[in-house]
Every structure is written in structure tokens, then in C-alpha cells.
Amino acid sequence: MKRSTLLLLLATVILAGLGKAFWPQDTSPQAGYAGLGEQASGFAQAGPGHALAFPEDHGPHPGFRIEWWYLTANLESADGRPFGVQWTLFRQALAPETGNNDEASDSPWQDRQLWMAHAALSTPQGHRFAEKFARGMALPAGQGQAGVMAAPFSAWIDDWSLAAVSADAGLDQLTVRAEADDFAYRLALTAQGPLVRHGEDGFSQKSADGQGSMYYSQPFYQVEGTLRLGDEPIVVSGRAWLDREWSSQLLGATQRGWDWFSLHLAGGAKLMAFRLRGGGSEEGDYLSGSWITPQGQVTALGEGSLRLTPVKTDDVASRELPTTWRVEAPDHGLDVTVSAVHPEQWMGTSFPYWEGMVTLQGSHVGEGYLEMTGY
Amino acid sequence: MRPGTASPGVLRTTWLTLFSHYRRHPGQLAMLLLGLWVASALWSGVQAINASARDSYARAETLFSASLDSVTRRDNQPLSLVTYLSLRRAGEPVSPLVEGDLTLSDGTSLRVIGIDPLTLPGESGLARQQSDAASLRDWILPPHRARIAPENADAARADSRLPPLEADPSLPPGTLVTDIGVAQRLLGVETLSRLVVAPEQSLALPPTLVRQSAAALASPGQLTDSFHLNLTAMGLLALIVGLFIVHAALGLALEQRLGMLRTLRALGVPGHTLIIAMALELLLIGLLGAVLGIVSGVVLARLLLPDVAASLDALYDTDVASHLSLPWYYWLGGLAVTLGGLFSAGFGMLWRAARLDILALGKAQAWRARLHRQLRLQAGAGTVLLGVALWLGWRLDHQPNPQELALGFAMVAALLLGASLWLPPLLAGSLGLLSRRLRSHPRLQWALADLQLQLPRLQLPMMALLLALSANLGVGSMVGGFRLTFLDWLDQRLLADMYVRPPEAQYTDVAAWLEGQDEVQALLEARHAEAPRLDAEGQTTGRTLALFGITPAPIMRQSWPLLDTATGHEAAWQALDAGDGAFINEQLAHRDGLAPGDPLHLRSPQGPVMLTVAAIYPDYGNPRGEAVLSASHLTEKFAATPGSLGVVLRPGSRDVAGLQAALRERFGLGGDAVVDQGAVKRTATEIFERTFAITQALNALTLAVAGLALLTTLLAQAGARRAQLAPLWALGVSRRQLIGLQLGQLVSAATGTAVLAIPLGIGLAWALVAVINVAAFGWRLPLHIFPSQIAMTIVLAIFVAALATLLPAWRLWRVPPRQLLQEFAAI
Structure with a gap:
């Protein structure tokens, strides 16, 4: 559900953060999150029974309000130092597509889509990040400042991109690159397993009232590449996880934020788990997750089969954040302590959140990413 | 009642008694108010204009585009969306901007700026602006939103x-x-006007694009400082001239109330009660005058502002609101200046009233000793001030420095004040000299002695007249000289009969076709480029220099004006032709202290280039530094894209219209692409005239105020004068002769003043063209003296003096002999 973060991010960042120029400063988290819980009339709605089709679904779904392409990678340099990389492209529709465009003009600027991207590089002690914004443009495919094409797959904003190396590679072989003032990376991703559909064949419910998102992942990437930290090039290798999610109403009206985990376990299994704070039954938290076998088979987890418990908090960016968690999936013999490699992985972007690399101890060892929003 | 204190009742009675004077002499009160009114109106008018313009600049400077660097095409053509997108996809953080003028249905012209809020650099002005109604969604989606300056909101709606x-x-x-x-x-x-980028971002641009740093463009506030300083100086002059009137009126009112004051003191009114009553009187009059003045100042500013706005737009390309917006401190400031001026003028009166000698009766001859002492004092102070002016002038002339604009004005102020302090001693001296010569002409001798008697009273209006006349002459010489130089320079610079600006794709075809035309004598190619300045070590200085490419054809060599060269004109042109020499404009030479022979380091696309300054040329009206290279070298070294083609026609074949039509037909060039020289010259001249419209208007107003000062002084003392003239009349001098004498007195005093105003005006003109202008604009004008203007100044002085005598004279004419007799008897 990091995706929800993103949603939030998208909605709020774009509308409030980005648009701070145009808006009175109204950045209380509640107001920010409200955008994601808002009724989305005129937009397509995610729901069960919506069959995913590839490669079409790798591309954008402009009928839905929000969508993202979200990559996180746990990497290691030749000398054993841990690094983390995040690359995310968000799309948000400002208004439903009406089919018959009411704009009299064919101006390329007349488009309802907004794009936002975040790139981050977590180092053993530090964290660097950057963000970009773009508006959609009514131009032939592939020509705008930002956009996504399903096949050959390509997602980009300015010079940041996540793209297939060849026309028939689907999402199996990608190159990701981003460059900011104080860091850059270029990584080659090779999928070692199949795409994974979360929830009910790709419909991932996000609250007890039933709204949710379409959600699939490619958690099996092997990564080789180079980071640049200041002027220092560092050769790295490791694992990456790509999330694809789109929705028109991600959150229940009362949900405040979420904690989201993507974990690579020793032995090849993966765990995706999230907790939406508020919006569960009896106004409790809403829990959901996926247990993914090394072969890519998915078992949905939920209330009763998944427990996420904050263990220790740190003071990060003037906030109390749970940087150590106990994660339990009893049916799969999982009981691990998930700890941030270090707490300073705050994304001080227009809409801020915590996104960083974590390590696992306990029944399983491993590594992964944790995202926390709404604190 | 204890001595030294007074009950409110006493104060009230005293005050009423004192004020009753004005009931008997309403003319004096009117004169006092008039002086305050004009002084304060002119001053507040100028301040209102300045405050309004500053407000406009402040807003222009906070506009996002003012703090961002610009990226444009070298050929100044608009950019395509494809260019923008390819830069973005290459990772360059540029943001697109569309700018243009839109005429509203009511005829108002609006500058429309289109932005992309998503890429506009975040710390710039627009990103900081907030508005409660709009959101990004409203901004981007139909029907969209627009923000507009409040002044234009109604028209735009x-x-x-x-x-x-x-x-x-x-x-x-x-x-x-x-x-x-x-x-x-x-x-x-469908194109983009330019791209903007945050100044701290580095960019890798293709050679067809050029970046211009926001810092390279001086802010409108800086550019126009000198203009406003000029206005302020004019306003100050008007204030001083107006305060002369006030001073004269107050002095007269005191003189005439001396008897009353002594009586009041003798009746037991304490001295300080008297002072308080008089101060209260001043305050009341001051408040009234200030309010009148400020209100009319605003009206005046409203009238002048469109001219000012047009001048500023023409000079600096800055938009100034053509209606007023005045901050609160403007009103307070106007009041403070008026009251301050009034009390400084009234201080003498209060001081003298405070030291009133109760027992002193009219000492008939005491004034003479006092006058002599005063004249000596004035001459001394005047000498000191003139010395200061000379020293400042010498200093500024030898070490020109743009920072010293204020010193320049200080010099002008010292010069004017010093000279006006010398005026009464000089007048008195010449009167004394003359009267010794005229012992055999009793009537003339009487007239001279009588004029000397009037001198204490007349000296202030005469000083005001001197200031106004010399300002008139000085400013007139400067404007006239500037006009001559400028028109001459236009003729030299606008060599070609017409200018063609073909689109880049057609450039070579058009050039070749023009070359082939029989009536074309020469084609003068002009190009523009910009290059970063380097220091002697080859390090970037952060400044860019505008480069202008010309064709050094023989006709150009004969005509292009050069101010200074290293080794003669011929050598300078050869250096330009060879490509190792550059001409720089006077502004650049002045600002950077460059002289012919100095090196000029620039970065070109091929690497650092060192040029030698071969010559300095005048470049009037250009606020920026600029260097000239030959067009071919500019193209070669700095990748300048084609600009305009100047077409010189053969003598005898001046069919500009025919050639224009042929170009239009053959290449489809129309509108702005072909301009004939006459049109360029007309526009330039028009801009010039507008620039000085405001200066001339203020100048005329100042002279009018000086005339008023003289008139009011004469009117105020008309009664007293009649008493002095009555004995002469009784002795048999006819009224016609008396009026003639009076007219002669005034006219000769005014002529004397005008004679002094001539050197002073020339000095002022010199200070304006050689000091103030250099400091303010970076160019020096030759000093032109116009004999006709000098003659005009003298005529003007005589006319003003005659006009001022006329009304009192007419009154004298109409006084029945009986009254004259009575007045004689009353002496």
C-alpha cells in the first residue's frame, strides 16, 4: 500500500504540494489524505473481477484517477555496503476523461493528467532524494515530457526513465535511470520470476467498506548497475521490486495513513504487507498482504493471518516514526523483526513520507523496503 | 497673573489679535497660502509619481520572470514545443514561457504571460504567490484561471x-x-517565447540557444533610479522656489506687525505667549497649505503620470501604472516636508519676534547697516558654496564614477545655492556703482536708491527667479544639445535606406537577390550575439556582453561615429575588419573603465577569445554595455545567426517603396520584416520627445512659480510702496512716470538676474551633460550653447518682471489722487 502513500502523494502533492502556489497553505495531513478518500464520480472504479491483461495494463489507465509505477531496490556494493534505490512515477487525472473533449482547442497543453516522480538513493548512513513534476500533453505517444507506454514498456519524466530494453521484453528486462544534483543511478533489472497479482486476482481491497485498487507486482528482479554519489561511481548489485497500482478511490474517508512492507526473504519467498490506519472493521486498522512463494504463487493475507506491530520509534523529521516492527504471518511460520537500516530515510518531498531500506531478523533473514505515511 | 505665564484666554486673545492682521491684509494670507500650495503641490506631485513608479518596479522585480535566467534562440525567433521537450528529456530543468501583448476590447494593452506551473522553478515569485480561490486543477483545466494586476481587472473582466x-x-x-x-x-x-531556468542551475544548451542571466539585466529600479533622482531634484527646486514665496510673505507679515507685537508686549503679554500664538498661526496655515498642496500634487501627478509612464517605457522598457497608487507614508511625507519647509521659513520670523525690542521704534536708517551685514554674510556663504561646487565638479570630472550621481546633484545644488546667495550682493553692488555714476540724473538716482531700499524684500523672489531661469536655461541646453547630438547620431547610425529582416531560411536568398539589384549600392549586414565576459585569467565573471556585428563597408566607415580610438580611425576600422579589434560603446567603457587599446576577454563557443578595444563609439539611449565586431567575425567566432540587412541605395534611385513591394512580392516578406529608415527615425525621435516631455513640463512650472513669487512680493508691498511713491507724486512726478520708473526698476533688476542666470545656466548645463548624465546613463554629451535660448532667457526674465509689475502698476494708476494725498499726509 505504499501505493496509497503515493496516491496520497499524488493527490496531495500534486494538488497541495505542487499547487502550493495556487492554494492556501492547507497541508494538514487530514486535508491531504482527504483527496484520496474523496468520492470519485466520473472515474472508473477498481473492483474484483476486473481481469488484468498484459502488456496493456503496464500502460496508463487514464480513466482511473491515480496510478503509479513504483520501484524499490536493495543493493550492495562490491565492498559490502548496503544501498537502497527508489524510482517512482505517479499519474493523477485532474478530471475524468469525458471522451468528447470539451476543449475547443487541440492545444497540446490541454490534458488532464499530471505526472510526478520521486527518485531516492539511500546510503549506509544517509539519504538523498529528488522529485519532478510534469503535466500530461496531448501529443502522439512517447513525445510528452512525461508518460508511460505499455509496449515496448517505457515510463519517463524528463530524463528519468524506467524502460524495457527491447520491444518484446515486457517488464522482464528493464533499465532504470535517474539523475539529480547530488546522486544518480542507472540499473539493469532482470526478472527471475512471474508477475504477481495481489488480493483477489489483482483487486486489492483497501478498507472494510470495499474500495481498493488494482495491484500487481514484479518482485523478482535481479539488479546490476552503477550509482553515482557526488562524483563517486559505485558498482552495485541486488534485488528490486516493482509495484503497479491504480485506483480511483484508494482510501476510506477515515483512513489516515499506512505502513507498507515489501520484503525479500532468504530462500526466495517474498512478503507484501500493509496496514491502513483507520478504516478497518470497527474503525480499527485494515490489514492486508500477500505471501509469495519463490515460484510466484500468491496467498492473500489479512486480519488473523497477518500481524504488524510497531516495536520501537525514532524521532525523524520532528515526527515519531516506528522504525522497528514485528511482522508475523503464522500460517507461513514467519515471525521477524523488521528494522530500518537507519532512520534517516525521510522523503522531504512536496508531500513528505518515510521510505527506506530495512533488514529482517528472526524466523527469516532478509531485506526489503518499508514505507510509512501520515505521521 | 505671574509674569511669564499666560492663561489660555490671553493666548486666545493674542492669537486673535495677531491673526486680525490677515483680515486687514487678506492678500498676504493668500500669498502665504499660495506659496505653500505651489511648493507643496509640485513637491508632492513629483513624489507621487516616484512612489507610484517605485511600486510598479517593486512588483515587476518580484514577478517570477525577473529572477529567472532566460533561454532564447540566438536568432531571437520563438522556440518550438519540440525544442522545449527535447531539452526536458535531456534533463535540462527549463520551463516554458509564452509572452505577448493582448489588446482588450476596450483598447487596453495587457502583457500576457503564460506559464507551466509544474515546471516553473519553485522558489520564483509565482510559486510563492498564494490565492485562496484557485487550485492547480482550476488553473490547468477549463475554464482555467488568470491572475491580473488589480488595476486592469475591471477592463479585463x-x-x-x-x-x-x-x-x-x-x-x-x-x-x-x-x-x-x-x-x-x-x-x-503555438510557439514559446522563451524558456526560464533557476539561476543556480547549470544547463547544457545546443549552440542555437543562448542563456541570459537574470542578473545581467539590471532591475528596472536600478535603471530608473537616475530618472527619478532627476524628478526629485526638479521637485526639490520647485519646493525651494515656493518656500521663497512663503519666506517673503512671512517676513512682510512680521514687518507689518512689529508695531502690534510691541503693543501687545507693552500690554503685558509674555514673550513666549506671543511666540506660541505665532507658531500656532504658522501651524494652522501650514496644515491648510499642505492639504491644499498634497491634493493638487496628486492631481498634478495624475496629469503628468501618463507622460512619465511613456518616458520610462521608452527609455527602459518598464511598465509603470498610469494611475497612482500611493502608500500611506506618501501622505505623511508630503505633510512633513510642507510643515518643515514652512517652519524653516518661519523660524526667522519667530526668532526676531522672540528677541523683540519693545522700546525700539522705527529706526529709519537701521536697515541699511543690517542690509550690508547681511549682504556680506551672504556673499561669504555663497563663496563657500561655490567653492564646494567647484571642488565637486573638478573631482567628478576627473574621476567619473557611476556611484557618484548623488555627489553630482550635490554639486548642482551647491552651485545653484551659492550663485543665488551671491545675487543680492551683486545686485546691491551694481546699484551702488550705478548710482555714483548717475549723480546728475536725480530721478534715476532716486530710482536706484529706492530699488536698493526694496532689495531686502526683493532679494528672495529674485533668487527664485535666478534659480528658475538658470534651471530653464541649463535643462533647455541639455535637452536641446541632446536632441542635436541624438538626431545627428541617428543619421550616422541609420545609414541604410531600408532594413530587411528576413526569416533565417530565406536569409541567403534575400541577400543574394538584393545584391543583384541595380539600385542597391551596398548591403550592410547586422547580427547580434551574446558572450560571457571573462577576466584576464580566463575565469568566468558571471556577466554577459551583448555583441553587435556590423559590415565595415566604406560607407559605414565614413559615417559610423567614433569617440576615441587607440591609433586613429583608419587603424581602428582595419582592426575591426581583421577581426582582432572590437569597438565598445561609451556605456561599457565608462562602467568598466575600458579605454582604447585595452583587452576584452570573452568566451566563444570555440573557447576564450581576446579582442582589443579599437575604438569607443557613442550609443545614446542604450542602457547596456555593448561591443561591435565585424558581422563576418561575429558569425564565425560567436555563431551569430542572421539579423537584419541594411540596404543602401544608389544616389538617385531612392525608390524604397518599390523595392519594398518587390521584396514582399518575391519573398512574401511583409509587416515588420521590411522597415524604411524614415520610420525608424520617426519612432526614435518620438521616443526622445516623450522622454523629455516631463522634464520640460516641470521646468515650465518652476518658472511660473518664480514669476508668482515676484508678483506676490510686489503685491504684498504695494501698499507700502504707494506711501513711498506718494511724495514723489506730490512733488510733481506724474503717475505715468512713476509707473515707468517702477517698471524700469524691476526690469533692470530682472535683467541683472538674467545676466547672472546665463553663466549659471551654462554651468548647470555642463554639470548635467558632463557629470550627471555620465553618472546616470554612462554617456557624455557635447555641451551645446544656444544663443537663442540665452536671448530667450533674458526676454523671459524681463517678461516675468514686467508682468509682475503690471498688476501693482495698474492699481497705482487707478488710485484716486485724493488717496495718494492722504497717504502722503500720513507719513
Whole structure:
């Protein structure tokens, strides 16, 4: 559900953060999150029974309000130092597509889509990040400042991109690159397993009232590449996880934020788990997750089969954040302590959140990413 | 009642008694108010203009585009969306901007700026602006939103083409900001005017594009400082001249009330009660005058502002609101200056009243000793001031420095004040000299002695007249000289009969076709480029220099004006032709202290280039430094794209219209692409005239005030004068003769003043062209003296003096002999 973060991010960042120029400063988290819980009339709605089709679904779904392409990678340099990389492209529709465009003009600027991207590089002690914004443009495919094409797959904003190396590679072989003032990376991703559909064949419910998102992942990437930290090039290798999610109403009206985990376990299994704070039954938290076998088979987890418990908090960016968690999936013999490699992985972007690399101890060892929003 | 204190009742009675004087002499009160009124009106008018313009600049400077660097095409053509997108896809953080002028349905012209809020650098002005009604969604989606300067909101709302509007007080007047797509639709373009980038971002640009740093463009506030300083100086002059009137009126009112004051003191009114009563009187009059003055100042500013706005637009390309917006401190400031001026003028009166000698009766001859002492004092102070002026002038002339604009004005002030202090001693001296010569002409001798008697009273209006006359002459010489030089320079610079600016694709074809035409004598190619300045070590200085490429054809060599060369004109042109020499404009030479022979380091696309300054040329009206190279070298070294082609026709074949038509027909060039020389010259001259319209208007007003000062002084003392003239009349001098004498007195005093005003005016003109102008604009003008203007000044002085004598004379004419007799008897 990091995706929800993103949603939030998208909605709020774009509308409030980005648009701070145009808006009175109204950045209380509640107001920010409200955008994601808002009724989305005129937009397509995610729901069960919506069959995913590839490669079409790798591309954008402009009928839905929000969508993202979200990559996180746990990497290691030749000398054993841990690094983390995040690359995310968000799309948000400002208004439903009406089919018959009411704009009299064919101006390329007349488009309802907004794009936002975040790139981050977590180092053993530090964290660097950057963000970009773009508006959609009514131009032939592939020509705008930002956009996504399903096949050959390509997602980009300015010079940041996540793209297939060849026309028939689907999402199996990608190159990701981003460059900011104080860091850059270029990584080659090779999928070692199949795409994974979360929830009910790709419909991932996000609250007890039933709204949710379409959600699939490619958690099996092997990564080789180079980071640049200041002027220092560092050769790295490791694992990456790509999330694809789109929705028109991600959150229940009362949900405040979420904690989201993507974990690579020793032995090849993966765990995706999230907790939406508020919006569960009896106004409790809403829990959901996926247990993914090394072969890519998915078992949905939920209330009763998944427990996420904050263990220790740190003071990060003037906030109390749970940087150590106990994660339990009893049916799969999982009981691990998930700890941030270090707490300073705050994304001080227009809409801020915590996104960083974590390590696992306990029944399983491993590594992964944790995202926390709404604190 | 204890001595030294007074009950409120006493104060009231005293005050009423004192004030009753004005009931008997309403003319004096009117004169006092008039002086305050004009002084304060001119001053507040000028201040209102300045305050309003500054407000406009402040808003222009906070506009986002003012703090961002610009990227444009070298050939100044608009950019395509493809260019923008390819830069973005290459990772360059540029943001697109569309700019243009839109005429509203009511005829108002708006500057439309279209932005893309998503890429606009975040710390710039627009990103900081907030508005409660709009959101990004409203901005980007139909019907969109636009922000507009509040001044233009009403006019814009009536225009149905515009999206829903929000008034934004932080926008400069005449500015509308909207989404880029809307701006393109409004302006009917599909291209981008320029790209902007945050100044701290580095960019890798293709050679066809050029970046211009925001810092390289001086802010309008800086550019126009000198203009406003000029206005302020004019306003100050008017204030001083007006205060002369006030001083004269107050002095007269005191003189005439001396008897009353002594009586009041003798009746037991304490001295300080008297002072308080008089101070209260001053305060009341001051407040009234200030309010009148400020109100009319605002009216005056309203009248002048459109001219000022036009001048500023023409000179500096800055938009100034053509209606007033005045901050609160403006009103307080106007009041403070008026009251301050009044009390400084009234201080002498209060001082003398405070030291009133109760027992002193009219000492008939005491004034003579006092006058002599005063004249000596004035001459001394005047000498000191003139010395200061000389020293400042010498200093400024030898070490020109743009920072010393204020010193320049200080010099002018010292010069004017010193000279006016010398005026009464000089007049008195010449009167004394003359009267010794005229012992055999009793009537003339009497007239001279009588004029000397009037001198204490007349000296202030005469000083005011001197100031106004010399300002008139000085400013007139400067403007006239500037006009001559400028028109001459235009003729030299606008060599070609017409100018063609073909699109880049057609450039070579057009050039070749023109070469082939029989009536074309020469083609003068002009190109523009910009290059970063380097220091002697080859390090970037952060400044860019505008480069201008010309064709050093023989006709150009004969005509292009050069001010200074290293080794003669011929050598300078050879250096330019060879490519190792550059001409720089006077502004650059002045600002950077460059002289012919000095090196000029620039970075070209091929690497550092060192040029030698071969010559300095005048470049009037250009606020920026500029260097000239030959067009071919500019193209070669700095990748300058084609600019305009000057077409020189053979003598005898001046068919500009025919050639224009042929070009239009053959290449489809129309509109702005072909301009004939006459049109360029007309525009330039028009801009010039407008620039000085405001100066001349203020100048005329100052002279009018000086005339008023003289008139009011004469009117105020008309009664007293009649008493002095009555004995002469009784002795048999006819009234016609008396009036003639009076007229002669005044006219000769005014002529004396005008004679002194001539050297003073020339000195002022010199200070303006050689000191103030250099400091303010970076160019020096030759000093032109116009004999006709000098003659005009003398005539003007005589005319003003005659006019001022006329009304009292007419009154004297109409006084029945009986009254004259009575007045004689009363002496």
C-alpha cells in the first residue's frame, strides 16, 4: 500500500504540494489524505473481477484517477555496503476523461493528467532524494515530457526513465535511470520470476467498506548497475521490486495513513504487507498482504493471518516514526523483526513520507523496503 | 497673573489679535497660502509619481520572470514545443514561457504571460504567490484561471476571451498571468517565447540557444533610479522656489506687525505667549497649505503620470501604472516636508519676534547697516558654496564614477545655492556703482536708491527667479544639445535606406537577390550575439556582453561615429575588419573603465577569445554595455545567426517603396520584416520627445512659480510702496512716470538676474551633460550653447518682471489722487 502513500502523494502533492502556489497553505495531513478518500464520480472504479491483461495494463489507465509505477531496490556494493534505490512515477487525472473533449482547442497543453516522480538513493548512513513534476500533453505517444507506454514498456519524466530494453521484453528486462544534483543511478533489472497479482486476482481491497485498487507486482528482479554519489561511481548489485497500482478511490474517508512492507526473504519467498490506519472493521486498522512463494504463487493475507506491530520509534523529521516492527504471518511460520537500516530515510518531498531500506531478523533473514505515511 | 505665564484666554486673545492682521491684509494670507500650495503641490506631485513608479518596479522585480535566467534562440525567433521537450528529456530543468501583448476590447494593452506551473522553478515569485480561490486543477483545466494586476481587472473582466480572473496585487500593472495553453490561445501562437531556468542551475544548451542571466539585466529600479533622482531634484527646486514665496510673505507679515507685537508686549503679554500664538498661526496655515498642496500634487501627478509612464517605457522598457497608487507614508511625507519647509521659513520670523525690542521704534536708517551685514554674510556663504561646487565638479570630472550621481546633484545644488546667495550682493553692488555714476540724473538716482531700499524684500523672489531661469536655461541646453547630438547620431547610425529582416531560411536568398539589384549600392549586414565576459585569467565573471556585428563597408566607415580610438580611425576600422579589434560603446567603457587599446576577454563557443578595444563609439539611449565586431567575425567566432540587412541605395534611385513591394512580392516578406529608415527615425525621435516631455513640463512650472513669487512680493508691498511713491507724486512726478520708473526698476533688476542666470545656466548645463548624465546613463554629451535660448532667457526674465509689475502698476494708476494725498499726509 505504499501505493496509497503515493496516491496520497499524488493527490496531495500534486494538488497541495505542487499547487502550493495556487492554494492556501492547507497541508494538514487530514486535508491531504482527504483527496484520496474523496468520492470519485466520473472515474472508473477498481473492483474484483476486473481481469488484468498484459502488456496493456503496464500502460496508463487514464480513466482511473491515480496510478503509479513504483520501484524499490536493495543493493550492495562490491565492498559490502548496503544501498537502497527508489524510482517512482505517479499519474493523477485532474478530471475524468469525458471522451468528447470539451476543449475547443487541440492545444497540446490541454490534458488532464499530471505526472510526478520521486527518485531516492539511500546510503549506509544517509539519504538523498529528488522529485519532478510534469503535466500530461496531448501529443502522439512517447513525445510528452512525461508518460508511460505499455509496449515496448517505457515510463519517463524528463530524463528519468524506467524502460524495457527491447520491444518484446515486457517488464522482464528493464533499465532504470535517474539523475539529480547530488546522486544518480542507472540499473539493469532482470526478472527471475512471474508477475504477481495481489488480493483477489489483482483487486486489492483497501478498507472494510470495499474500495481498493488494482495491484500487481514484479518482485523478482535481479539488479546490476552503477550509482553515482557526488562524483563517486559505485558498482552495485541486488534485488528490486516493482509495484503497479491504480485506483480511483484508494482510501476510506477515515483512513489516515499506512505502513507498507515489501520484503525479500532468504530462500526466495517474498512478503507484501500493509496496514491502513483507520478504516478497518470497527474503525480499527485494515490489514492486508500477500505471501509469495519463490515460484510466484500468491496467498492473500489479512486480519488473523497477518500481524504488524510497531516495536520501537525514532524521532525523524520532528515526527515519531516506528522504525522497528514485528511482522508475523503464522500460517507461513514467519515471525521477524523488521528494522530500518537507519532512520534517516525521510522523503522531504512536496508531500513528505518515510521510505527506506530495512533488514529482517528472526524466523527469516532478509531485506526489503518499508514505507510509512501520515505521521 | 505671574509674569511669564499666560492663561489660555490671553493666548486666545493674542492669537486673535495677531491673526486680525490677515483680515486687514487678506492678500498676504493668500500669498502665504499660495506659496505653500505651489511648493507643496509640485513637491508632492513629483513624489507621487516616484512612489507610484517605485511600486510598479517593486512588483515587476518580484514577478517570477525577473529572477529567472532566460533561454532564447540566438536568432531571437520563438522556440518550438519540440525544442522545449527535447531539452526536458535531456534533463535540462527549463520551463516554458509564452509572452505577448493582448489588446482588450476596450483598447487596453495587457502583457500576457503564460506559464507551466509544474515546471516553473519553485522558489520564483509565482510559486510563492498564494490565492485562496484557485487550485492547480482550476488553473490547468477549463475554464482555467488568470491572475491580473488589480488595476486592469475591471477592463479585463469585460473581455469574454479571458478565463475567470483573480486580481493579484503583486503583479505589475498591465500584467496577466495564466496557463501556458490559454496564453497561446489568447495570443494566437503555438510557439514559446522563451524558456526560464533557476539561476543556480547549470544547463547544457545546443549552440542555437543562448542563456541570459537574470542578473545581467539590471532591475528596472536600478535603471530608473537616475530618472527619478532627476524628478526629485526638479521637485526639490520647485519646493525651494515656493518656500521663497512663503519666506517673503512671512517676513512682510512680521514687518507689518512689529508695531502690534510691541503693543501687545507693552500690554503685558509674555514673550513666549506671543511666540506660541505665532507658531500656532504658522501651524494652522501650514496644515491648510499642505492639504491644499498634497491634493493638487496628486492631481498634478495624475496629469503628468501618463507622460512619465511613456518616458520610462521608452527609455527602459518598464511598465509603470498610469494611475497612482500611493502608500500611506506618501501622505505623511508630503505633510512633513510642507510643515518643515514652512517652519524653516518661519523660524526667522519667530526668532526676531522672540528677541523683540519693545522700546525700539522705527529706526529709519537701521536697515541699511543690517542690509550690508547681511549682504556680506551672504556673499561669504555663497563663496563657500561655490567653492564646494567647484571642488565637486573638478573631482567628478576627473574621476567619473557611476556611484557618484548623488555627489553630482550635490554639486548642482551647491552651485545653484551659492550663485543665488551671491545675487543680492551683486545686485546691491551694481546699484551702488550705478548710482555714483548717475549723480546728475536725480530721478534715476532716486530710482536706484529706492530699488536698493526694496532689495531686502526683493532679494528672495529674485533668487527664485535666478534659480528658475538658470534651471530653464541649463535643462533647455541639455535637452536641446541632446536632441542635436541624438538626431545627428541617428543619421550616422541609420545609414541604410531600408532594413530587411528576413526569416533565417530565406536569409541567403534575400541577400543574394538584393545584391543583384541595380539600385542597391551596398548591403550592410547586422547580427547580434551574446558572450560571457571573462577576466584576464580566463575565469568566468558571471556577466554577459551583448555583441553587435556590423559590415565595415566604406560607407559605414565614413559615417559610423567614433569617440576615441587607440591609433586613429583608419587603424581602428582595419582592426575591426581583421577581426582582432572590437569597438565598445561609451556605456561599457565608462562602467568598466575600458579605454582604447585595452583587452576584452570573452568566451566563444570555440573557447576564450581576446579582442582589443579599437575604438569607443557613442550609443545614446542604450542602457547596456555593448561591443561591435565585424558581422563576418561575429558569425564565425560567436555563431551569430542572421539579423537584419541594411540596404543602401544608389544616389538617385531612392525608390524604397518599390523595392519594398518587390521584396514582399518575391519573398512574401511583409509587416515588420521590411522597415524604411524614415520610420525608424520617426519612432526614435518620438521616443526622445516623450522622454523629455516631463522634464520640460516641470521646468515650465518652476518658472511660473518664480514669476508668482515676484508678483506676490510686489503685491504684498504695494501698499507700502504707494506711501513711498506718494511724495514723489506730490512733488510733481506724474503717475505715468512713476509707473515707468517702477517698471524700469524691476526690469533692470530682472535683467541683472538674467545676466547672472546665463553663466549659471551654462554651468548647470555642463554639470548635467558632463557629470550627471555620465553618472546616470554612462554617456557624455557635447555641451551645446544656444544663443537663442540665452536671448530667450533674458526676454523671459524681463517678461516675468514686467508682468509682475503690471498688476501693482495698474492699481497705482487707478488710485484716486485724493488717496495718494492722504497717504502722503500720513507719513
